[in-house]
Amino acid sequence: EAQVTQNPRYLITVTGKKLTVTCSQNMNHEYMSWYRQDPGLGLRQIYYSMNVEVTDKGDVPEGYKVSRKEKRNFPLILESPSPNQTSLYFCASSHGAWDTQYFGPGTRLTVL
Amino acid sequence: AQKVTQAQTEISVVEKEDVTLDCVYETRDTTYYLFWYKQPPSGELVFLIRRNSFDEQNEISGRYSWNFQKSTSSFNFTITASQVVDSAVYFCALSEADTGNQFYFGTGTSLTVIP
Numbered sequence: 546e547a548q549v550t551q552n553p554r555y556l557i558t559v560t561g562k563k564l565t566v567t568c569s570q571n572m573n574h575e576y577m578s579w580y581r582q583d584p585g586l587g588l589r590q591i592y593y594s595m596n597v598e599v600t601d602k603g604d605v606p607e608g609y610k611v612s613r614k615e616k617r618n619f620p621l622i623l624e625s626p627s628p629n630q631t632s633l634y635f636c637a638s639s640h641g642a643w644d645t646q647y648f649g650p651g652t653r654l655t656v657l
Numbered sequence: 658a659q660k661v662t663q664a665q666t667e668i669s670v671v672e673k674e675d676v677t678l679d680c681v682y683e684t685r686d687t688t689y690y691l692f693w694y695k696q697p698p699s700g701e702l703v704f705l706i707r708r709n710s711f712d713e714q715n716e717i718s719g720r721y722s723w724n725f726q727k728s729t730s731s732f733n734f735t736i737t738a739s740q741v742v743d744s745a746v747y748f749c750a751l752s753e754a755d756t757g758n759q760f761y762f763g764t765g766t767s768l769t770v771i772p
Contacts, residue, residue: 578760585666587748587764595758603759635702642758643690648702 547572551636551649558626559657566621566652568636576639577619578603578646579611581632588635594619595642626656660684661751663763670739671771678734678766680749686710688754691725691732696746696765705747708732739770 549570558564570577578593580603590603594613608630610622619638623630633653637646662681670676682691693705706716708725716723720737736743749763 576758580762585764587663588750588762590760590762593758593760601758604761633700637702642760643752643754645692645704645707646760647704648694651700 547647549636549638549647549649551634551652553652554650555653557655557657560627561625564623564626564654566623566634566636566654568619568621568649569617570619570636570638570647571617572638572647573616574638574640574647575616576642576644576646577613578637579609579619579621580635580637581605581630582635582651583632591621591634593642626654628656630654631656659763660761661749661763663747663749663766665766666764667767667769669769669771672741673738675735675737676739676768678736678747678749678768680732680734680763682730682732682749682751684730684751684753686753686755690752690754692750692752693723693732693734694748694750694762696748698745702748705734736768739768741770741772744768744770 552567575596579591580588582588589605592611594600635651636649639646660683689710691708695703722735724733746765746767748765751761
């Protein structure tokens with residue numbers, strides 16, 4: 546089944562404790578992306594990747610890191626999480642930047 | 658500046674009514690793509706439609722229809738004879754092919770269909 550998976554689905558952590566949210570797709574897509582969803586703000590792009598070893602900032606990259614060492618994986622790293630990063634995070638993939646994006650189920654992160 | 662504006666934050670309609678969700682976008686690119694996604698209460702994001710800037714034909718899919726007007730930079734979404742299952746948050750999105758690889762979402766419209 547074609548899908549985008551994210552782990553964990555739910556995470557509660559404390560300020561400053563490094564964490565990684567994994568994202569994996571099995572559709573051989575070149576383009577992958579991370580978004581955060583906050584009430585009243587819609588989805589905002591954090592980082593995106595056009596292909597392996599090619600990443601770029603979206604609209605809200607501060608406090609996040611990503612890597613794209615393999616085509617199928619695109620982890621989101623929060624090296625020192627803060628409460629303002631409490632949000633619902635979505636990973637997505639597509640063949641290209643202008644193609645239909647397929648989304649993972651979301652990761653709800655709470656930073657205390 | 659907001660590239661995609663969904664001015665309607667929340668809409669409530671009674672079942673079987675028609676409802677139109679507005680989307681206004683801003684771009685200087687000649688080639689771009691517009692999308693609509695649905696987010697039901699369960700939280701997943703469901704793709705509804707993708708339209709490129711060169712195709713202004715209106716599209717109909719069952720009870721759903723889309724009206725793309727470049728002259729007003731709008732890509733509105735109409736649900737005919739709404740049903741309770743249509744209750745969701747709907748997002749409009751833009752991708753610009755000439756100037757970048759980012760994807761821009763609007764803030765969403767929360768639709769409640771009352772039985």
